[in-house]
Amino acid sequence: MKLDSKIPAGPLADKWNNHKAKLRLVNPANRRKYHVIVVGSGLAGSAAAASFAEMGYEVSCFCYQDSPRRAHSIAAQGGINAAKNYQNDGDSVRRLFQDTIKGGDYRAREANVYRLAQVSVNIIDQCVAQGVPFAREYGGLLANRSFGGAQVSRTFYARGQTGQQLLIGAYSALSRQIGLGTVKMYTRHEMLDLVLVDGKAKGIVTRDLVTGAIESWSSDVVVVCTGGYGNVFYLSTNAQGCNVTATFRAHRRGAGFANPCYTQIHPTCIPVHGEDQSKLTLMSESLRNDGRVWVPKNAADCAKPAAEIPEDARDYFLERKYPSYGNLAPRDIASRAAKEVCDEGRGVGQLVDGKRLGVYLDFSAAIQRLGESEIRARYGNLFDMYENITGENAYKQPMRIFPAVHYTMGGLWVDYNLQSNIPGLFVGGEANFSDHGANRLGASALMQGLADGYFVLPYTVTDFLAGEKSGSRPSTDAPEFKAVVKDVNDRVAKLLSINGTKSPRYYHKALGKITWEKCGMARDKAGLEGAIRDLQALREDFWKNVKVVGSGDALAPELERAGRVADFLDFGIMMCLDALTREESCGGHFRTEHQDAGEAKRDDAQYAHAAVWQWTGDGQLPARHAEPLVYEETQLSTRSYK
Amino acid sequence: MVQDNGKETTLALKLRVWRQRRGQPGAFEEHSLAAVPTSASFLEMMDMLNEQLIKAGQDTFAFDHDCREGICGMCSMTINGMPHGPLPGVTTCQLHMRNFRDGETITVEPWRARAFPVLKDLAVDRSGFDKVIQSGGFITVRTGSAPEANNIPVPKPVADEAMDAAECIGCGACVASCKNGSAMLFVGAKINHLNILPQGQAERDRRTLAMVKTMDEAGFGNCTNYGECQAHCPKSITLDVIAKLNRDYLRARVKEFFSSTGKPSKGGD
Numbered sequence: 001m002k003l004d005s006k007i008p009a010g011p012l013a014d015k016w017n018n019h020k021a022k023l024r025l026v027n028p029a030n031r032r033k034y035h036v037i038v039v040g041s042g043l044a045g046s047a048a049a050a051s052f053a054e055m056g057y058e059v060s061c062f063c064y065q066d067s068p069r070r071a072h073s074i075a076a077q078g079g080i081n082a083a084k085n086y087q088n089d090g091d092s093v094r095r096l097f098q099d100t101i102k103g104g105d106y107r108a109r110e111a112n113v114y115r116l117a118q119v120s121v122n123i124i125d126q127c128v129a130q131g132v133p134f135a136r137e138y139g140g141l142l143a144n145r146s147f148g149g150a151q152v153s154r155t156f157y158a159r160g161q162t163g164q165q166l167l168i169g170a171y172s173a174l175s176r177q178i179g180l181g182t183v184k185m186y187t188r189h190e191m192l193d194l195v196l197v198d199g200k201a202k203g204i205v206t207r208d209l210v211t212g213a214i215e216s217w218s219s220d221v222v223v224v225c226t227g228g229y230g231n232v233f234y235l236s237t238n239a240q241g242c243n244v245t246a247t248f249r250a251h252r253r254g255a256g257f258a259n260p261c262y263t264q265i266h267p268t269c270i271p272v273h274g275e276d277q278s279k280l281t282l283m284s285e286s287l288r289n290d291g292r293v294w295v296p297k298n299a300a301d302c303a304k305p306a307a308e309i310p311e312d313a314r315d316y317f318l319e320r321k322y323p324s325y326g327n328l329a330p331r332d333i334a335s336r337a338a339k340e341v342c343d344e345g346r347g348v349g350q351l352v353d354g355k356r357l358g359v360y361l362d363f364s365a366a367i368q369r370l371g372e373s374e375i376r377a378r379y380g381n382l383f384d385m386y387e388n389i390t391g392e393n394a395y396k397q398p399m400r401i402f403p404a405v406h407y408t409m410g411g412l413w414v415d416y417n418l419q420s421n422i423p424g425l426f427v428g429g430e431a432n433f434s435d436h437g438a439n440r441l442g443a444s445a446l447m448q449g450l451a452d453g454y455f456v457l458p459y460t461v462t463d464f465l466a467g468e469k470s471g472s473r474p475s476t477d478a479p480e481f482k483a484v485v486k487d488v489n490d491r492v493a494k495l496l497s498i499n500g501t502k503s504p505r506y507y508h509k510a511l512g513k514i515t516w517e518k519c520g521m522a523r524d525k526a527g528l529e530g531a532i533r534d535l536q537a538l539r540e541d542f543w544k545n546v547k548v549v550g551s552g553d554a555l556a557p558e559l560e561r562a563g564r565v566a567d568f569l570d571f572g573i574m575m576c577l578d579a580l581t582r583e584e585s586c587g588g589h590f591r592t593e594h595q596d597a598g599e600a601k602r603d604d605a606q607y608a609h610a611a612v613w614q615w616t617g618d619g620q621l622p623a624r625h626a627e628p629l630v631y632e633e634t635q636l637s638t639r640s641y642k
Numbered sequence: 643m644v645q646d647n648g649k650e651t652t653l654a655l656k657l658r659v660w661r662q663r664r665g666q667p668g669a670f671e672e673h674s675l676a677a678v679p680t681s682a683s684f685l686e687m688m689d690m691l692n693e694q695l696i697k698a699g700q701d702t703f704a705f706d707h708d709c710r711e712g713i714c715g716m717c718s719m720t721i722n723g724m725p726h727g728p729l730p731g732v733t734t735c736q737l738h739m740r741n742f743r744d745g746e747t748i749t750v751e752p753w754r755a756r757a758f759p760v761l762k763d764l765a766v767d768r769s770g771f772d773k774v775i776q777s778g779g780f781i782t783v784r785t786g787s788a789p790e791a792n793n794i795p796v797p798k799p800v801a802d803e804a805m806d807a808a809e810c811i812g813c814g815a816c817v818a819s820c821k822n823g824s825a826m827l828f829v830g831a832k833i834n835h836l837n838i839l840p841q842g843q844a845e846r847d848r849r850t851l852a853m854v855k856t857m858d859e860a861g862f863g864n865c866t867n868y869g870e871c872q873a874h875c876p877k878s879i880t881l882d883v884i885a886k887l888n889r890d891y892l893r894a895r896v897k898e899f900f901s902s903t904g905k906p907s908k909g910g911d
Contacts, residue, residue: 050785051785054784054785065708065714066765066769067715067768067771067772067812068772069715069772070715070716072709072714074709074713074714075711122786124791125788125789126783126785126786126788128794129781129783129788129789129791129794129841130780130781130783131804131836131841131842133801133804133805133808133835133839134801135801136796136797136798140797140798140801142792158808159805159809161809163713164713164809165805165808168808171775172775172779172781173780173783173785175772175775175776175779176776176780179777179778187769210664210761210762239708239709239714240707240708273679273681274679274681276679276686276689277682278683278686278689278710279710279711281710384731388712388729388732388736389683389736389738391738391740454785454786455786458785503696505689547696549696549699549700549701549702550702551701554664554762555762555763555765556704557692557702558692
């Protein structure tokens with residue numbers, strides 16, 4: 001597998017500008033002769049599809065939801081980072097770059113991250129012009145708040161629903177183009193495979209979820225922005241439909257998958273309450289601005305109501321362990337600290353399977369200082385959501401929180417142009433791997449999705465198209481398309497015909513139990529080896545005993561889930577293998593064998609690289625390749641938030 | 643909810659759930675479900691029902707859902723006659739079973755509205771909403787053409803009011819709850835969000851006229867001030883957005899009338 005990162009020469013600060021000046025262009029009159037397929041309509045997908053259409057390309061955009069506005073970017077609560085330095089607190093592009101590289105535990109690609117920090121300022125301009133109602137000060141100018149892993153206030157926000165507001169902005173730009181006829185939007189369509197012609201990505205095969213029709217679509221380039229794979233853990237903060245199928249199908253067609261073991265466990269989620277739970281709910285990281293995290297000092301106090309535990313019997317463990325960042329320590333560190341105190345038997349909340357897995361997030365000090373109405377103004381919707389789910393009033397008693405799977409830093413391998421190793425296959429947003437290293441900082445996912453969609457892909461995809469002869473795209477009657485359509489039809493027919501005894505959800509739960517226990521917050525060699533064996537057995541059982549009810553010619557939620565779970569099973573094996581072969585700890589990847597008293601211990605000599613996996617066939621383990629990470633201006637050091 | 647003895651409170655329920663295939667007439671099916679934890683969400687209860695149906699070899703009920711945290715707007719069930727169920731300001735996915743009683747019969751139907759045809763069982767086609775947005779629910783700004791963000795000050799009360807309207811999640815409960823199947827709360831929220839911001843002024847009249855026209859064409863009814871939409875909106879959008887929509891529409895129509903010069907329109911947009 002050839003992995004050329006194509007990082008431009010020159011100083012970090014000049015790379016993107018120099019590179020842009022060299023990228024090829026397509027004449028405006030010729031652009032409409034090119035057809036661009038965009039899969040996914042979240043921040044990256046909507047922004048890219050709208051931008052391509054504004055430039056003059058013919059665009060088709062696909063999403064599985066009933067409207068592009070519902071993609072899971074919508075659920076981001078807290079905010080979006082940008083190096084505007086409106087707060088005059090010393091922020092700069094360089095500082096945002098440094099925070100992101102450090103936050104990612106020195107496992108991200110330097111040049112990509114610098115570019116991300118550079119374009120962050122343009123994103124805010126774009127969104128404000130679209131009418132995104134960011135929070136403002138009385139003078140009418142934009143307000144900011146702080147997020148984890150930074151010592152400046154650079155996060156822009158729209159109440160507790162920044163993701164929805166940014167997505168409505170991108171969706172409205174996309175909708176304008178749909179109305180103009182320059183984007184054809186296909187909702188309730190799921191990409192089930194990628195079509196390669198002469199080694200280049202030239203189209204996709206989809207299933208119309210309403211009619212069941214399997215259709216193929218030809219294009220000059222395919223842009224995949226289909227999000228992350230957090231649902232490989234079954235319980236996560238992801239939407240129910242989030243899945244790995246589009247990227248994994250591309251992987252099976254030859255695209256390298258990078259760093260699948262880099263998964264982010266978010267520290268502030270509502271704890272698990274029972275067996276039939278289908279999802280975990282995030283409480284925004286912004287709450288850590290005003291909430292203090294604690295557990296009782298003595299395990300004997302854990303069953304008592306919080307109010308009965310006196311101040312001097314409480315352990316504010318984040319403030320104790322990380323005094324300079326306190327409750328705003330980065331996500332991976334805060335999550336592990338919470339797990340640690342619960343493992344010591346000091347967790348709070350109800351017993352689930354004999355354990356109390358929860359810590360308090362306490363607002364009483366902030367309510368005393370600022371008043372309940374101010375806290376309500378800042379976080380009211382989050383407190384309401386908490387009460388809906390738990391039946392508890394967080395103004396009166398502390399919230400209970402516990403870490404949960406939230407985001408995945410790994411994804412399809414891409415070069416500096418966001419092009420995978422398959423020519424013509426571009427990957428944006430959470431679906432690619434490049435910017436967050438081994439841990440993503442809060443409020444950086446929205447930044448990256450929009451950076452890719454608005455300000456990177458329009459340039460780099462154009463450069464690719466300039467090298468393709470206009471009008472040269474294949475017909476969907478070509479044998480390559482027919483062959484892939486047959487594969488997809490066969491697979492759907494197979495899933496419907498097994499008629500076994502266990503539901504797709506049964507397998508999804510079983511998969512999640514294995515991945516969460518063995519490849520979750522802490523991992524070790526024996527556990528991962530066992531997990532791979534268990535997943536292989538589960539995979540075999542799935543293809544013998546799954547029962548998929550419904551029919552192929554109507555809405556069939558069980559068939560959709562079965563296909564996604566089947567891909568997650570194969571993917572889960574690869575994720576565990578990646579975790580097993582990365583013999584170090586970094587960011588969200590914590591191998592218990594590699595630590596300094598609970599802190600992640602990196603091995604830069606051997607593992608300062610992205611691990612890139614190549615598909616080798618059904619039932620076989622994938623092959624590992626490496627892209628060395630070259631740091632030109634960053635001094636690698638041990639991350640410290642103490 | 644866990645009791646002091648460590649046991650979870652559960653409910654036994656009777657369910658009347660709508661079953662329908664696209665383009666065919668539908669009917670209620672009756673099912674019983676035992677041991678539903680009160681801590682489960684309504685959709686988790688529906689998952690349990692579907693798992694029970696799979697065990698019995700029957701087709702599951704199709705229903706729309708995605709984020710399950712009340713923000714994507716995909717879930718859409720009429721529960722005991724109320725879109726999103728009995729709690730105010732809550733989507734179906736955020737409704738929890740502790741709000742129901744043991745032994746209760748719960749009726750579950752799709753959104754009922756002419757403009758929202760049933761696709762299967764509880765899932766409906768809400769693409770009419772997208773069409774309204776496509777006709778004008780945006781501010782025209784090409785990628786890369788935006789001015790520096792702080793060059794456009796927006797007074798905080800204006801930004802807050804725009805945000806109040808922008809909280810709409812486009813779920814369609816307003817249409818489903820309205821006797822007329824009117825989408826005025828949705829369109830009013832969208833128009834208010836953009837029409838009061840300084841950035842939205844250039845296209846204000848054009849936007850309003852286009853969105854109202856498309857709304858009518860998509861088969862939505864008119865508003866006759868029942869107020870059901872406000873009562874069932876999971877984001878608590880209030881009726882004043884409809885009043886403001888009517889004001890903006892009137893303003894745009896009057897301006898359109900008086901700005902006519904008698905010359906035939908050259909189009910150009």
